[in-house]
Amino acid sequence: MSCVHYRFQSRLTYDRLQFEGLNISAGELKRQIMRSKRLKFCQLKISNAQTDEEYTDDALIPKNTSVIIRRIPAAGLKSSNRRFVGHQAGRWREPSPRADPSLLSLEQLLKTENLAEAKASEEDKLKAVMYQSSLCYYSSRAAAPRRTSASGRAQGFPAASCWRWTTQTERES
Numbered sequence: 001m002s003c004v005h006y007r008f009q010s011r012l013t014y015d016r017l018q019f020e021g022l023n024i025s026a027g028e029l030k031r032q033i034m035r036s037k038r039l040k041f042c043q044l045k046i047s048n049a050q051t052d053e054e055y056t057d058d059a060l061i062p063k064n065t066s067v068i069i070r071r072i073p074a075a076g077l078k079s080s081n082r083r084f085v086g087h088q089a090g091r092w093r094e095p096s097p098r099a100d101p102s103l104l105s106l107e108q109l110l111k112t113e114n115l116a117e118a119k120a121s122e123e124d125k126l127k128a129v130m131y132q133s134s135l136c137y138y139s140s141r142a143a144a145p146r147r148t149s150a151s152g153r154a155q156g157f158p159a160a161s162c163w164r165w166t167t168q169t170e171r172e173s
Helices: 026-037 106-111 122-143 158-172
Strands: 002-008 017-018 023-025 042-048 059-061 065-072
Touching: 002 026, 017 026, 023 158, 026 042, 026 059, 042 158, 059 158
Parallel strands: 002 065
Antiparallel strands: 002 017, 023 059, 042 065
16 A cells, blocks of 8 residues: 655644545645545645645655645634734834824823723724723732731731641641
């Protein structure tokens, strides 16, 4: 029985697909891989692992060949990878110049209590929200009293301090 060694581009190890004959067509190899890995809604690109030559569907792949498989979203489907939607390579966009002078500036927005009804651009409103929320977080953290023990060390979990106390008294007696 003949075989072809294949691996997906994101994997490190090769899998083996067995077939009858001296070679297998790339289209048949794709169908068998999709069936064995239960892949749906994607297309596969097959290339030789040593030469990087891409195989078309009617190309014949000889036995004992190592190939690399790349998954490609099927035509007409959107990618489900939300992390890179709207991502632009390069630097961040600079804020656009204000077209309307009646809009509030960022400094005025930082002092505004009701940002929902403030007349400003959405970008500036979001920046003000992020700034105001971080102020509340840091001011509440600074004002929180710390629990300290008689020795001046910060207390942790109450059960842990009780356990330490009991072991110390046992040692003393």
